[in-house]
Amino acid sequence: MTDLVVPGYRRDPGGTHPPLASPGYGSTVLRAPHQAPVPLPHTLTEITGPVLGEGRVLPTDSDLTRQHDGEPLGERIIVHGRVLDSDGRAVPDTLVELWQANSAGRYAHARDQHPAPLDPNFTGVGRCLTDSTGRYRFVTIKPGAYPWRNHENAWRATHLHFSLFGRAFVQRLVTQMYFPGDPLFFQDPIYNAVPEAARGRMISSFDLSETEPEWALAYRFDIVLRGREQTPVETS
């Protein structure tokens, strides 16, 4: 009989994720659970996960400037990087989803009431699959900063939202990518809820090598998901 006792994934080390109860971010106050989470063993349900993609991603989904008849307003940028696990192994063929505000800081979402213009040529939604070496690449426009009502004169640091599946339920991650040198970092409690030593991992780096001359600047954002407890034997 096949041995069904399978190696799990390494647990998150401390100092990585923001505590759910982070009162500086007002919406956590009634939503963060009060009870401590119960450790769940990594069984087959947890070490597997949805393998999505085929048929779900069109080539045009990764270019957010080409989804409408006209071009969106704003500064065109390339956002690219690799999805890795914490052992540095590529996470290939995994779905990456991206969503963001337009260049004026407004989401194409019915509930966004920020009085900044919508852009008829920008939905701000993209998706792609990583290639066999874990690489992904989007073309989009740089989002604008936007105000929110969390505290007096609160503005979110400029960000892109990212959603990743990895290859296992335990690797699922939703995060945000920031831009280097943003003057809004100091007053953004969502960014600052992350332990200080790990915050910089959410900041992309300007990447001259991937810019397209006379077309677009480029930023690199590598995303690291949890690795296995034991290195699995390569079968191919």
Place this chain on the structure above:
Amino acid sequence: MSFGLTPSQTVGPFFSHALTWLDGPDVVPESEPGAFWLRGRVFDGAGEPVPDALVESWQASPEGRFDHPDDPRGAVSGFRGYGRSATDDEGRWGIRTVLPGRVPGVDGRLQAPHIDLSVFARGLLDRVVTRVYFAGQPANAEDPVLSALSSDRRETLVAAVAQDGYVFDIRLQGERETVFFSV
């Protein structure tokens, strides 16, 4: 060599236009024998519905198998196993699925049928993870995860029978707070 993990961040309030798929709730097609709806609502610590949450599900097929290369018994192709549903203004979510089969646990013994859920929302800086078990399943009594919980906490993980399937409400905080797991 170890690479530092990317930290989690909230999905924020404005994700539903990006993460909602037409077929998101369809873990199985309507025609699937035994298909039912697993529905519920998400509530905050004041008992108010959460209208900006995303619930995702992951489960085995009725045979207890996964369409995944890491299943040592071999991948069974064609069973999606995954559902996603954003909550509506009343905090309601729902997926169309089937009862999962029993899946071996870490000691090789079979677990009771269960579905893993991730809940994302504005105000959740990281997802919270819970498990749905099903009322009336004899295997619940011997499930190692359920058995380790006190009886009142265990109850929060057992979906109740409903007209067209099962109901599983999620209480993020406070009285009858759902059991959440660290994975």
